[in-house]
Amino acid sequence: MPGRDTTLMQLMWLASPALPVGGFSYSEVLEAAVDSGHVTDVQDASAWLQDQLHLGLARGDLAVVAQAVTAWNADDGNRIRVLNDWVLHTRxxxxLRAQTEQMGRSLLEWLRNHTTVSASQLQSLAALPPTYPVAFALAASATGAELRDCLTTYAFGWAENMAQAAIKSVPLGQSAGQRILSSLAAEIPAAVDHALASTDATRQTYTPMLAILSSQHEVQYSRLFRS
Structure with missing residues (x-):
């Protein structure tokens, strides 16, 4: 079992925007929200992302991470496949599907050289093909961290990427981006609570506005981001 300091550093590494999974190239529809006039300033961006955190991430991908970490620790390959299929089917x-697949593949490649993940686990992940929440769950499970800490890491990494996306797409200054990140960080504990309490029956991704805007973003004339 890794020591506390090692575990903490491994979680910080997974949350870092320097992790080479390409998260910086996605806005998760925020760019389309800006283009359509739903988000025009720092207050709009903060409110939009808080809603996305609670109505989307906490009820969907974050809940998958919670359940997948447990499944990886139990070496439950069937459960992992079910969760991975659910992520794909809800894109x-x-x-949005291309995003989770690309980031999942990139994290798989990182995992081959940077963690204590076993060869059999890597083989299981590669055979899926992996989505990002399920790949992240494997990386997090290998740290030996508490489940809540794994989810907090995932959520903060998402929040940092989204704050940077807001800076580029609204656009905003760095100080405004930090205010957005601060507002999201304050909401993460409640989002983690929701994810931890989720079951197969309550896990969901009902965010129709995101789906509509994502469809529009795919044909948007000028854009910086891939989603």
Missing amino acids: ETSE
């Missing part, structure tokens, strides 16, 4: 546009 309502091609760009």
Whole structure:
């Protein structure tokens, strides 16, 4: 079992925007929200992302991470496949599906050289093909961290990427981006609580506005981001 300091550093590494999974190239529809006039300033961006955290991430991907960490620790390959399939089936546009698949593959490649993940686990992940929440769950499970800490890491990494996306797409200054990140960080504990309490029956991704805007973003004339 890794020591506390090692575990903490491994979680910080997974949350870092320097992790080479390409998260910086996705806005998760925020760019389309800006283009359509739903988000025009720092207050709009903060409110939009808080809603996305609670109505989307906490009820969907974050809940998957919680359940997948447990499944990886139990070496339950069937459960992992079910969760991975659920992520794929809940991506309502091609760009959102491409995002989770690309980031999942990139994290798989990182995992081959940077963690204590076993060869059999890597083989199981590669055979899926992996989505990002399920790949992240494997990386997090290998740290030996508490489940809540794994989810907090995932959520903060998402929040940092989204704050940077807001800076580029609204656009905003660095100080405004930090205010957005601070507002999201304050909401993460409640989002983690929701994810931890989720079951197969309550896990969901009902966010129709995101799906509509994502469809529009796929044909948006000018854009910085891939989603």
